[in-house]
Amino acid sequence: MRKENSSNAINRQFLSESCILNAAVDAFSGRWIPQIIYSISEGLNRFHLLKNELPNISEQVLGRKLKELEKEGIIIKEVIPDTVPVGVCYILTGKGKDLLPIFVSICEWGKKYVVENEMS
Template identity: 60%
Template sequence: MKKSNSSNAINKEFLHRSCSVNEAIDLISGRWKALIIIYIHEGQNRFSLLKNILSPISDQILGRQLKDLEQNGLISKTIVPEVPVRVDYELTAKGKSLLSIFDSLEEWIAS
């Protein structure tokens, strides 16, 4: 559990209030989040599919990244009551809106 009165939390709060770009970057920061968003968009929408395509990632990290993306409203999680239970992920409207931003970032980095 993170302390809300730690200097890190105070700095983060200040940066988010001062510049919304910092908040946006914080939402998608982490070495796996952009790829997870892209792969979910491309149809790799289950934990096992993501795990296979992102083979170096641990189960724990993948689970944490998916949870963060869901909590931040970028993906939604649907539990399909089958045997065995299936969990599908899909991009929310907010998550889909990142795709064009990612395209722009790719163009920017290539220039």
């Protein structure tokens, strides 16, 4: 949980208010967030499937990140009917689906510039 009074939170708020790009990037940045969004888009939409796909993430962190994505309106949590215990899956919203081509563009940029610089 983010502390609203911390200097990081104050700086994040200032940057978000001063430039829409900062606000947009903040909505999907952070450790694990892009990978979780991508994994859900690939059909890994149950908690245990995401945990298996991302073995280095703790269950607490995964749960917290899913809640953050839900709060941002990037995913929704849907109850799977007729399951015992009650099962849920995560689905990308339109807002979440609109991130996918952006991620592809960022990956292409990374292949061109980040990977290139690491090999130099």
